[in-house]
Every structure is written in structure tokens, then in C-alpha cells.
Amino acid sequence: MPADFEALLRKLERRKLKRLEKDAETYKIMAGVFDYSTLMTLYRMVHRGIFDELYGAVSTGKEANIFSALDKQGNYVAVKVYRIATSDFKTMYRYLVGDPRFRTFRRERRSIIYTWVSREFKNLRRAREAGVSAPEPIDRENNVLAMEFIGERGLPYPRMKDSPPKNPRAVFEELLDEVEALYSNGKLIHADLSEYNVLVRPEPVLIDFSMATDIKNPMSDELLLRDLSNLVNYFRKLKVKVPEPIELFTKIKGE
Numbered sequence: 001m002p003a004d005f006e007a008l009l010r011k012l013e014r015r016k017l018k019r020l021e022k023d024a025e026t027y028k029i030m031a032g033v034f035d036y037s038t039l040m041t042l043y044r045m046v047h048r049g050i051f052d053e054l055y056g057a058v059s060t061g062k063e064a065n066i067f068s069a070l071d072k073q074g075n076y077v078a079v080k081v082y083r084i085a086t087s088d089f090k091t092m093y094r095y096l097v098g099d100p101r102f103r104t105f106r107r108e109r110r111s112i113i114y115t116w117v118s119r120e121f122k123n124l125r126r127a128r129e130a131g132v133s134a135p136e137p138i139d140r141e142n143n144v145l146a147m148e149f150i151g152e153r154g155l156p157y158p159r160m161k162d163s164p165p166k167n168p169r170a171v172f173e174e175l176l177d178e179v180e181a182l183y184s185n186g187k188l189i190h191a192d193l194s195e196y197n198v199l200v201r202p203e204p205v206l207i208d209f210s211m212a213t214d215i216k217n218p219m220s221d222e223l224l225l226r227d228l229s230n231l232v233n234y235f236r237k238l239k240v241k242v243p244e245p246i247e248l249f250t251k252i253k254g255e
Helices: 003-011 018-022 024-033 036-047 089-097 109-129 168-184 220-237 245-253
Strands: 053-060 064-070 076-082 137-141 144-148 198-200 204-206
Touching: 036 076, 036 137, 036 144, 076 109, 089 109, 109 137, 109 144, 168 204, 168 220, 168 245, 220 245
Parallel strands: none
Antiparallel strands: 053 064, 064 076, 076 144, 137 144, 198 204
16 A cells, blocks of 8 residues: 555544544555545545545446445435546546537646536536436535435445336336436436436436536437437336337427
8 A cells, every 4th residue: 555645544534534444345445546636635525524424435437436425414425536547538538528518628637537527516416406316416626526325324226227117117207307307407418328327216316427418519419319229228128118219309309
């Protein structure tokens, strides 16, 4: 373990991160994911009162890990940490340049990742304002995003992929309503919607808005059609009779 990592841990208020120290596996994950800059970002968030104790990882992805945390009121918070060293910033850049909301950022790894996190925060806020069922964004700084924890007692609700809906027809209709509300009210397209990014609680909750983009993006039609195709393909596997993606696309676009 790097000496500077251990030195920083000694400087931090260990009470705030006590669960990480007690859990050897989580501690190992922390050492592999959190660089000095990330630890300082988390430290500042603790002092702002965003969360009080950081627990173990509840999700590990290609770009980021999501940790559960508790605030001083005993509410769970999801803390999403993007890995600076291993995130695919080139792919992030390609998605960012097509989004008209983000024009001023340097083509450099750290700047791109920070902008990516800022965009995810804004996407979540816009989705919520549009009436979409999505996590409430709480705060963000650098490569860390804090948001509402969708689950119970520190355990996230299952993804639709792992827990197929008992009434797939009804859930399909609910998801179409979410896509339409996001497009019509929020002027956004999720751009990565599939059974992997829907939690069941029991009503569906859309998650992972990192790739969501403005409808003015030149690729917006392609991305919307892809989202709809993913939903159609999944629910057809569940024997639900659903329209063709292009029909849903035309309806949502109002054409």
C-alpha cells in the first residue's frame, strides 16, 4: 500500500471512516480506488455534512464504484467514486462534445472526468424535476457524486436484470412513461437504458444517468431509438407483446 495513502489515512478523522478500517476487503478496495485527491474530496464532503460514515462498495463498475454511506441523521447515501486512473476518459470525451450544455472543459483526463460527474449530477436533477423516478442528487465534487440511496438498510434494490418484474406488461408501460417524461419534460435522453440500469422497488427506478444527454445532441435520435430497442428486446424475452421500437420512437417524438 502506498506510503502517502497510509499517511493520509492517519491524518483523516478515523472515526468518520471507521467501517472502512474494520472491513479488510473494503479497505483493499479503497486503497485501489481512492487516490490522494479522491480521499481529500471525500474528507471535504464529510465536513460539509454530506455523509458521516462511509461503508463498503455496493456496486463495482468499469468506471466507478458506488459505496453506501450514512449521514448524521442515519439516512443512507450512495457515494459514487469515479476512478481517475482507469476511467475511459476518451469515451467520456466523445459523449461530452456532443452535449450542447458542456463546451468549456480541457481535453485532459482529470478535467473530463470532473465534467462527467458534473453532468451526471445535473442530469439527475433535471430528471427529478421532470417527474422521472430517479435517485435524488445530493452533492458532487471532482470525481465524487453523492445521491439518494435506492434500497433498504444499506442494501440496494435489485436490478431488473436480476429480478424480472412479476407484471412485465405494467412495468414496460411505466418505463415508457419514464422515457417520455424524461424526453418531453426534461429534454433528456438516458442513452444507456436497459434492464441493467433499472432498479425494482417495486416500481421501476432509472439509475446511472452518466451518459444521459440533451435532446439537442446531434446523436439524440440514435440514442433514443437505442434505449427503446433495449427495452423492447428485454420485454419480448419476457413474452410481452410490444410495438416496434420505431413506433415508440415516433410516439415519444410526437411525429
